[in-house]
Amino acid sequence: MTVGDLGEFGVIGRIAGRLPQGAAVLLGPGDDAAVLSAPDGRVVVSTDLLIEGRHFRRNWSSGYDIGRKAAAQNLSDIAAMGADPTAIFVGLGMPADVTTDWLDALTDGFRDECALVGASVAGGDISRSDTVVLGVTALGDLGGRRPVTRSGALPGEVVAVAGRLGHAAAGLALLQAGRVGPDVVSGPSGPPEGVPRGGAEGRAVAGDGGIEELLSALVDAHRRPRPLYACGPGAARLGATAMLDVSDGLLQDLDHIAEASGVRIELDPGAFPVGPALAAAARALGADPLEWILTGGDDHAFAAVFPSDVRLPEPWLVTGRVTEGEGVHVAGRADTWGGWDHFRNSHD
Template sequence: MTVGDLGEFGVIGRIAGRLPQGAAILLGPGDDAAVVSAPDGRVVVSTDLLIEGRHFRRNWSSGYDIGRKAAAQNLSDIAAMGAEPTAIFVGLGLPADVGTDWLDALTDGFRDECALVGASVAGGDISRADTVMLGVTALGDLGGRAPVTRAGARPGHVVAIAGRLGHAAAGLALLQAGRADSGELVDAHRRPRPLYACGPGAARLGATAMLDVSDGLLQDLGHIADASGAGIELDPAAFPVTPELAEAGRDLGADPLEWILKGGDDHALAATFPSGVRLPDPWLVVGRVTEGQGVHVIGRADTTGGWDHFRDSRG
């Protein structure tokens, strides 16, 4: 059976029937709009657009993987503000010949990723489209804390990361080389694993700036440097190169550090902290905030590169 066989309201009913609603959802799918509680009195909002062939390929990733990934990249943005995710809303464009099994898997992927943080898929919209398109909006609650923006880094602060870097980029390179069965790295491209709790945790520790690393560490830290009016210096020796990354680098003739510094899609968190803050695992100090501007890597001249939505493709 396809989504075309079900029709619009059949698809909506099928999706809604697979989505439990959490305590933050006062009114879920089925009305003109949802109602979500906002105990803090402020709502953190982020949105992303994913297009088949640009951000994912159905022959490389299952519907379940795509649902998990689409939810993860939005939930991670909420965590990067120091907030707790509460809900997501999904705009979905589908060709009429998409199978209902694929739709079920996509829905379950959204549901299961949201369950990791206690959030709900609280609503959305659907339409027929020539290719699969996903527009996801996420909401979050600050719990009385100030949001952690990109503008608070100051000279003397340390730069730290929480989460893996370079794995998704290496997995994409393996897929592009025809190595679809290459294990953990390919899985990292298909399904990121953000450390959501580290976002609110960093806010409680006194993080001065923070963001989700989605477009490459160098490019994303450049946003913190620009917003803060400061420079950032990174120590390449501080970044661990896992055996999987090293092996992929040998197989493909690539430098794993390039994936770590310039690859996106892992959705690690990068933050700055006052130098006296004792950071717990998994935070790893990789550099410092300096006077000046831009991002610099000790011993490397090339500090440019990262994802560009009008130039690059992840599918």
């Protein structure tokens, strides 16, 4: 069955029927607008537009993974302000020949990623479109905390990251090179939740089978980021002075903090561990794993700046420091790598 068979209101009913609503949702889907609880008296809001062929491919990622990823990249923006996500809203454009199975998988992906942080899909809009288009908006509550912006970093502070870096970029490179087949799965299978820092890199590896497993884990990382959501509000509680989630590449994103804060950021390239998965992918493609780590987007790790006397718990990893000056510099290497520009780069 396709969404064209169901019709607009059939599709809306089908989607809404799969979506439980959390306590923050005072009025859910089905009216002109939803009503959410905003106990803090302020609300944090972020929006992203995802276009088929540009941000995802249906032959490279399942509907489920596309839903997970689209939710994740917005929820991580909320967490990167130090807020707790409460709800997302999804504008969904799709061709009439999209199957209801694919739609269900997409819906479940949104639902399951939201459930990781106690948020709900509280509303949306659907339309016919030649390709799949997702307009996702996430909201969050600050719980009395000050929002952690990009402009508060001070010389003398340290730069730390929490979460994987370079994995999604390596996975995308493996897909682009045809080194790993798409092998798209449609359901909520894949590695278990609660992946520790480093992810599959910690696994035991034995022989060639192990290498394929490592590479496959990188492709999974491209399909489905695993932001360590709790680190966002956690960083705010620890006293972070600036923070963002790494979506376009660490160098480019940290440069936003450097510019907004009027400081220079110096990164220590030796501080970034290159685990077996990135090392294996780099060997397979003749690539530099540090380039993926420093310029790869889409992992949605958190990068934050803390006063130097803050004792940072796991999984935070200190990777650099803030000084007077401007820009982002990597010790011993000229910064000639670019980041992602939506009008100048292309996946195609």
